[in-house]
Amino acid sequence: MSVEIFKRLGWFVLLCVVQVLVLNNIHLFGIATPMLYVWFPLTFHRNTPQWAALLWSFALGLAIDVFSNTPGLAAGSLTLIGMMQPYLLELFVPRDSVEEMEVSASTLGLGKYALLCAILLIVFCLVFFALEAFSFFNWLYWLECAGSSALLTFVLIMAIESVRSK
Amino acid sequence: MRNLLDFLRKYHHWFLFIALEVVSAVLLFRYNSYQNSVWLSSANVAVGKVYEMESELTSFFSMTRANEELTLRNFYLERQVEQLRRLYTEATQDTTVTERQGLQFLNKYKLIPAKVVSNTLSEPANLMTIDKGRSDGVEVDMGVACGNGVVGVVYLTSDHYSVVIPVLNTTMSRISCAIRGRDYFGYLRWDGRDPAVAFVEDVPRHAKFKRGEWVETSGYSSIFPRGILVGQIEKVFNSSDGLSYKLQVRLSTDFGCLRDVFVINDKSIAERVQLMEAARDSLRN
Numbered sequence: 458m459s460v461e462i463f464k465r466l467g468w469f470v471l472l473c474v475v476q477v478l479v480l481n482n483i484h485l486f487g488i489a490t491p492m493l494y495v496w497f498p499l500t501f502h503r504n505t506p507q508w509a510a511l512l513w514s515f516a517l518g519l520a521i522d523v524f525s526n527t528p529g530l531a532a533g534s535l536t537l538i539g540m541m542q543p544y545l546l547e548l549f550v551p552r553d554s555v556e557e558m559e560v561s562a563s564t565l566g567l568g569k570y571a572l573l574c575a576i577l578l579i580v581f582c583l584v585f586f587a588l589e590a591f592s593f594f595n596w597l598y599w600l601e602c603a604g605s606s607a608l609l610t611f612v613l614i615m616a617i618e619s620v621r622s623k
Numbered sequence: 624m625r626n627l628l629d630f631l632r633k634y635h636h637w638f639l640f641i642a643l644e645v646v647s648a649v650l651l652f653r654y655n656s657y658q659n660s661v662w663l664s665s666a667n668v669a670v671g672k673v674y675e676m677e678s679e680l681t682s683f684f685s686m687t688r689a690n691e692e693l694t695l696r697n698f699y700l701e702r703q704v705e706q707l708r709r710l711y712t713e714a715t716q717d718t719t720v721t722e723r724q725g726l727q728f729l730n731k732y733k734l735i736p737a738k739v740v741s742n743t744l745s746e747p748a749n750l751m752t753i754d755k756g757r758s759d760g761v762e763v764d765m766g767v768a769c770g771n772g773v774v775g776v777v778y779l780t781s782d783h784y785s786v787v788i789p790v791l792n793t794t795m796s797r798i799s800c801a802i803r804g805r806d807y808f809g810y811l812r813w814d815g816r817d818p819a820v821a822f823v824e825d826v827p828r829h830a831k832f833k834r835g836e837w838v839e840t841s842g843y844s845s846i847f848p849r850g851i852l853v854g855q856i857e858k859v860f861n862s863s864d865g866l867s868y869k870l871q872v873r874l875s876t877d878f879g880c881l882r883d884v885f886v887i888n889d890k891s892i893a894e895r896v897q898l899m900e901a902a903r904d905s906l907r908n
Contacts, residue, residue, distance in 0.1 A: 512643075533647030
């Protein structure tokens, strides 16, 4: 149990560091920003207590916000993702699976994992950039940012996952 | 009570979710200046709209008062302008200043403001009553006009009220009108049908004009000074005997909502009428 928490904390810190020091500075074509930290709520195993999932997501979002100087943006969006993830996972999980199944490409199958990841990423990016712009005046720009960031992050996550599952 | 606790226990993560989202929203609005301004300004828009509706309502109730005060103020300002012009003329010995300003009619005419107290639109011979009479200086055969254009002629007076024959009366003595800028004149008549439309008859066939041009009083009658708006030319017909034009004019005065008018008191009416009578008498003999 405590090992679990330490592992999670380790990922937490690693993701924060990588995002803040490296990935926040990448703006491909001025619109795409990779947001690797969205992978964190993705990895909550099945039947995680809801409050734990919410608190972890909120904490990660807050940490990213504090370093990126955008208070409230990532925190709000990630809390939403943390809320959605258990429900979505139930939809994708095969019927005869372990109670506390881990979420990764090897357990779910690459296709299902990719779909789950894509859905969560798109929702996150749309909400994040909507909160950032806070108006739908430039809705085309909003869609471009959300779409391209989601795509970039998706490619990154898939790459890492395929390395991990080997 | 137990049901409530069970409910809370079952869905506690939703409350946690709402609480965390509220915290995120507070952070968002407090520390990001753009979101802060949008939040405050959208709140302000809502507040502003409520106050706007309230002020519209209260200002509507004070509208009649404002109208009366404005008419009175207008009247006094015109009096003041006339006085100043007279002083200026005396000071500079320059009597052509009024012609040059083009406002000479205000010199001769005194205006008595009045309110319409009864009015009809739908009869062939409509009559209007105003709330000024002999004691206010109104006499029979004085002209009545409003801010938008000509209204009619005073027909009967009592001490405190007068009856006015408006333009919308088929039996009315016809007002002499001219086309603005061209000076071709004719006589205004109403046919008893559309209260927004009247006809200018006896316009000579060699007259040149276009539809859309403005028609005003010509000043030839002893009732109205020159330049009071009558309406806009809509269509041109031939007269019944084919010898002149009949212009269909859209009246600029809205007789349907007439409240504030003024009576034109021309001191030189008596003199002109007497002169005209004398001329006619001498020609007849």
